Structure formats: structure tokens, C-alpha cells
Amino acid sequence: GNSVTQMEGPVTLSEEAFLTINCTYTATGYPSLFWYVQYPGEGLQLLLKATKADDKGSNKGFEATYRKETTSFHLEKGSVQVSDSAVYFCALSEDSWGKLQFGAGTQVVVTP
């Protein structure tokens, strides 16, 4: 079956540091890949997505590239802010009625 594995947190960084959160997946077909963010006390928000190999999703300074050869979709941001403190979820969806399969989530804590 399909699965998503992402690095465990918490990841603690200083403001303006570089952030990478690793995400790898297993899938039988060609899934769409997503990063969702959950700020404290809130629901999930879509951060970015990529629907086919070599696509790059980007939003709010975050980027992730769909790498089919390494089955990865790592999230990066060049300079984090305190407001980026949140839990980040990698997810995939295949042709099964929007069934999103999530990774375990990675908590990111950015300190001033």
C-alpha cells in the first residue's frame, strides 16, 4: 500500500536559518504530493503541491520538488521566521477519491 515517511521532530531552528524537512513516499502509481501546515490550535492549510515528476511547488518562501527517481518531496525554506513555527505534514493522493495519506508530521520550532 501507499505510505509517507517524514523526518521526526521537533526541529528547532534560529530565525533566518535554513529549513529542510525530508519526505519520502511509496506508491503504486503516480501520486500527487502535498505539504500541509498546521499552526497551533488551527486546522491544516495547503502549503504547496506538485502533481507530476520534476514539478516544483512553492509558496510563502517554501519549495519542494517532486523527485520520482528518489521518491521524495523534501520541503525547504531558505530563511525561516518565528511565524513559521508549526507542524508540517507531507501527504500523497492517488486516484482514489481524494484520499490523502499523511506522514506523521514534523514539528518545527523557530526561536528568535
Added chain:
Amino acid sequence: DTAVSQTPKYLVTQMGNDKSIKCEQNLGHDTMYWYKQDSKKFLKIMFSYNNKELIINETVPNRFSPKSPDKAHLNLHINSLELGDSAVYFCASSQGWENEQFFGPGTRLTVL
């Protein structure tokens, strides 16, 4: 304007009780979902409805019964609550299964 709303936000109840969580979306979407997030932040889909028709039912105990009176609402009724049902439950909606899912703020259920 709230896109996806859930009531109540917090629900504390005793084991064995029956409770309901309501979800409403004003986005005009045709697909709605329920997800469960456990204490370790792991998210898993429970149900999906498209145009009021059940599409996804993920090995959820039959104590959980979703009901969709119309396309804008998807309620979750839980019978005979157990300690293990304690979690945050998120409702989401999308226009078609292939498009972005918008999440509600979550309902934190605590079973004592």
C-alpha cells in the same frame, strides 16, 4: 467568513455516551471528509462523501456513522464512546476529489 466550520470546538464526555460533531462548508464544494488526528498528531482519513454519497470508509468501527443531509453538511455521530476515541477530528471539503482540500478548525474530543 468561515469556509469550513465545525461545532463544537471542544467536547468532553463520559465513556459509553453518544455524541455528534457537525461540519458545514460554505464553499459550494461537492466532496467532504472526516479525518482523525491522534495524540501524536498522526492524521488518518475516516470517511469521504461526494454529492452526499459515501465514497471512502476506512476501516472505522461502525460506532462511527457519518451523515450528509446535503452537500454543505457532513456530520459525524459516534455511539458508545470509548477512551481511544479521544482525538481531534477534522472536517474538510474540496471541489472534486482531485482539488485542494480545505480543513475546518477541528473538534477536540475527550472521553473520560
